[in-house]
Amino acid sequence: MSVSISEVLTIVGGLTVVFHLLRLTWRCWRGLREFVLAEVWHMDLRTYGQWAVVTGATSGIGKAYACELARRGLDVVLVSRSDHKLRIVAEEIEHQYGRKTCTITADFTHGHSIYPAIAEGLQGLEIGILVNNVGMAYSDHFACFLDAPDPERKITELINCNILSVPQMTRLVLPDMIKRGKGLIINISSVAAIQPQPLLSLYSATKIFVTYFSQCLNAEYKGKGINVQCVAPFMVCTNMTKNIKVNCFVRSASGFAHEALNTVGLSSYTSGCLSHALQSVALTVLLPDWLRMSQFLVRKLQRLAEVITVKRRAMEEEEKLRKKEE
Ligand SMILES: NC(=O)c1ccc[n+]([C@@H]2O[C@H](COP(=O)([O-])OP(=O)(O)OC[C@H]3O[C@@H](n4cnc5c(N)ncnc54)[C@H](OP(=O)(O)O)[C@@H]3O)[C@@H](O)[C@H]2O)c1
Missing domain, CATH: 3.40.50.720 (NAD(P)-binding Rossmann-like Domain)
Known part of the structure; x- marks a missing residue:
């Protein structure tokens, strides 16, 4: 009995799908x-x-x-x-x-x-x-x-x-x-x-x-x-x-x-x-790691941190003023 390449690939594909489904079920x-x-x-x-x-x-x-x-x-x-x-x-x-x-x-x-x-x-x-x-x-x-x-x-x-x-x-x-x-x-x-x-x-x-x-x-x-x-x-x-x-x-x-x-x-x-x-x-x-370590993301995060710090300082100042007024 001869098995064609396409049949082998179908079996391998089927087993791979079953393996991943079982793994997903186990994780869930x-x-x-x-x-x-x-x-x-x-x-x-x-x-x-x-x-x-x-x-x-x-x-x-x-x-x-x-x-x-x-x-x-x-x-x-x-x-x-x-x-x-x-x-x-x-x-x-x-x-x-x-x-x-x-x-x-x-x-x-x-x-x-x-x-x-x-x-x-x-x-x-x-x-x-x-x-x-x-x-x-x-x-x-x-x-x-x-x-x-x-x-x-x-x-x-x-x-x-x-x-x-x-x-x-x-x-x-x-x-x-x-x-x-x-x-x-x-x-x-x-x-x-x-x-x-x-x-x-x-x-x-x-x-x-x-x-x-x-x-x-x-x-x-x-x-x-x-x-x-x-x-x-x-x-x-x-x-x-x-x-x-x-x-x-x-x-x-x-x-x-x-x-x-x-x-x-x-x-x-x-x-x-x-x-x-x-x-x-x-x-x-x-x-993914390549994006996390990229200069692009590092610069974006630095910028975000600066914006958050400025906002936080402004809020702290506001809070101080509000407390003084009370
Ligand atoms: N919060 C998060 O989102 C988060 C996320 C991931 C991991 N973690 C980890 O979770 C753990 C607890 O974090 P947390 O957010 O609960 O921090 P936290 O609110 O700052 O509380 C830290 C606790 O440790 C005490 N402490 C700080 N420095 C100390 C020192 N040098 N010697 C003795 N005690 C000291 C603090 O005492 P005082 O009250 O005297 O300051 C406080 O009881 C940390 O290991 C942190 O890395 C936190």
Whole structure:
């Protein structure tokens, strides 16, 4: 029996279509499970242990994670730089969710010297979950590497805060988790790490460290009962994003933390919520690397950043004048 070339091509084409349809169906099912069904079908996080530690826990995504973890029945260790803000958040959690809290004051820009005190603060606690959330931006807006204010100081601070904090905090809690055979480490990366992001060069580079570190750690310790999840959000309404208005693209911090915690155990790398997952797919398709890295787009983004800065300054001036008049 002889088979013609056109018949072979038809079979290969048919198999390719079936393969892609199966892959699409699998991805849709994963998305449905991770972001829709997880609302009612998610893990009981208390199984990891009594306490959760959250870095950068006094506002934004960190505070939202701390509150959501307390709502789900965990006691929370809050780590941040302002003692006053820590006490306010701790009282809020104790009052609202009836969970125990513990606070540790530490400035992550100070580098390795802060970790012995943090280790002391964590001693004796059964830490089931660590959320490495603390992070800062290099500049207020899209800017070239040397155009940020005081780059000499900022480079070290950013690396200490966004990079060093993640393995150092992990080192403090991981040995006990391994002894107990269970633990969850959530590391907050960013959409800025999905692909290289000019005009956010240092920030983007610190976040890809978080992504790679999380993925490797997950592979190394999964067999010992430790889950490491990397969360890479798009825009969330926080101080870092100048409290940008919430809409279908921008999530509130509490809504984001709620959805992201539902994905624990379902995904070791996630955008955190459905809206951000869809934006992530769209971004990779619509903005390929050659366009993202082009002089054309870099100049457009710089121009946009200038316009936004001028508008923001004008609004701040208006606000100041309005307050004076009142
Ligand atoms: N917001 C977004 O759209 C977005 C998107 C992608 C990724 N992320 C990542 O999500 C994480 C949280 O961001 P966010 O938007 O929630 O930021 P945020 O609103 O600025 O909050 C940051 C938190 O970290 C604390 N913090 C800042 N610098 C610190 C330091 N040097 N030492 C100790 N604590 C410090 C802050 O304390 P104070 O209250 O004292 O300032 C605050 O509690 C970051 O890693 C960020 O890169 C955010």
